[in-house]
Amino acid sequence: MVAQLIDGKAIAARLRQDLAVEVAAMTAQGHRPGLAVVLVGEDPASQVYVRNKARQTVEVGMESFEYRLPASTGQDELLALVDRLNADPAVDGILVQLPLPPQIDATTVLRAILPEKDVDGFHPTNVGLVATGAGGIVPCTPLGSMMLIETVRRDLAGLNAVVIGRSNIVGKPMVQLLLAAGCTVTVAHSKTVDLPGLCRRADILVAAVGRPEMVRGDWVKPGAIVIDVGINRVTGADGKSRLVGDVAFAEAQAVAGAITPVPGGVGPMTIACLLHNTVKAAAVRRSLVPA
Numbered sequence: 001m002v003a004q005l006i007d008g009k010a011i012a013a014r015l016r017q018d019l020a021v022e023v024a025a026m027t028a029q030g031h032r033p034g035l036a037v038v039l040v041g042e043d044p045a046s047q048v049y050v051r052n053k054a055r056q057t058v059e060v061g062m063e064s065f066e067y068r069l070p071a072s073t074g075q076d077e078l079l080a081l082v083d084r085l086n087a088d089p090a091v092d093g094i095l096v097q098l099p100l101p102p103q104i105d106a107t108t109v110l111r112a113i114l115p116e117k118d119v120d121g122f123h124p125t126n127v128g129l130v131a132t133g134a135g136g137i138v139p140c141t142p143l144g145s146m147m148l149i150e151t152v153r154r155d156l157a158g159l160n161a162v163v164i165g166r167s168n169i170v171g172k173p174m175v176q177l178l179l180a181a182g183c184t185v186t187v188a189h190s191k192t193v194d195l196p197g198l199c200r201r202a203d204i205l206v207a208a209v210g211r212p213e214m215v216r217g218d219w220v221k222p223g224a225i226v227i228d229v230g231i232n233r234v235t236g237a238d239g240k241s242r243l244v245g246d247v248a249f250a251e252a253q254a255v256a257g258a259i260t261p262v263p264g265g266v267g268p269m270t271i272a273c274l275l276h277n278t279v280k281a282a283a284v285r286r287s288l289v290p291a
C-alpha cells in the first residue's frame with residue numbers, strides 16, 4: 001500500500017484563494033483587514049517565515065505591517081510596540097515571531113497582545129476558550145493540521161489519535177482539537193513507555209517532537225493518517241542540507257493510508273491559517289460576525 005499524499009501546499013493555496021474573496025468583500029465594505037508581524041533578531045528561518053507571511057498577507061488583499069527589530073531589543077521596547085499595535089484600529093492581528101532573543105520573556109510578550117488580536121492563539125484567554133470548546137482563536141499549526149486530516153476523513157469520532165509532543169504551540173492544542181472531533185487521544189512525550197507500540201494503535205498519528213525521522217515505518221498502523229509537524233534541517237551523506245520531518249517519510253508512506261510530506265505539508269498550512277485567523281479576528285472585532 002502506498003499512502004495518499006496530503007498536499008498541504010495545494011490545500012493552503014485553495015484556502016488563500018477563498019480568503020482573498022472574503023477580504024475583497026470586507027474591503028468593499030470599508031473593512032480591509034490588517035496583520036502586523038514583529039520579528040526580533042536575525043534568525044535565518046524566522047526571516048524566511050516573516051517574509052512569506054508578509055507576502056501572502058498582501059497577496060490575499062490584506063494590509064501588512066512589518067516590524068523588524070534588532071536582536072538587542074529590550075523587553076520594554078517590544079512591549080511598547082505591542083501596546084501601540086493593540087491600540088491601532090487598522091491592526092486586526094498581531095504576531096510576534098518565535099523564538100525571541102534570550103533577554104525577552106516570550107510568555108510576558110504573548111500575554112500583552114489583546115486576545116482579540118492574538119491571531120497566533122497563544123494568549124491564555126484563547127487557550128482557555130479553545131480548551132473548553134467556547135470559541136477563541138485556534139493556534140495556526142494545529143488548525144492547519146486538522147484541516148489536512150479533514151481532507152482525508154470528515155468524521156473522526158471514535159478514532160484513536162496519538163500526538164507525540166506536548167508543546168503549548170502544537171501538541172496541547174492539537175489534543176484539544178482531536179478531542180473536540182470525538183477522537184480518543186493519547187499524548188506521548190519523552191517519558192512515554194513503548195512509544196512505537198503506542199503509535200501502532202493510532203488511526204491518526206501526529207508527530208510534533210522536533211526529532212528528525214524519529215517515527216519509523218513499523219510504528220505506523222496500516223491505513224493510518226500520519227501528520228508530520230516536524231521541520232528539521234539535516235545534512236546528508238553528500239554534504240547537502242535538506243528538510244526532513246519527524247517521520248521517516250518513505251517507510252511510513254509504505255504503510256499509512258494518508259501522509260503529509262515535509263516540506264509541503266503542514267508548514268504552508270501554518271501561514272494560510274494565520275491569514276484565516278486574521279480575517280476571522282477582523283470580522284469579529286469590526287462586528288461583521290458574532291464572536
Ligand SMILES: Nc1nc2c(c(=O)[nH]1)N[C@@H](CN(C=O)c1ccc(C(=O)N[C@@H](CCC(=O)O)C(=O)O)cc1)CN2
Pocket residue numbers: 048049095096097098099120140141231243262263264265266267268269270271
Ligand atoms: N509566532 C509564531 N512563531 C512561530 C510559529 C508560529 O506559528 N507562530 N511557528 C514556527 C514557524 N512558522 C511560522 O511562524 C513556520 C514554519 C514553517 C513554515 C513552512 O511553510 N515550511 C515549509 C518549508 C520552509 C523551508 O524551506 O524552510 C514547508 O514545511 O513546506 C511556515 C511557517 C515557529 N515560530
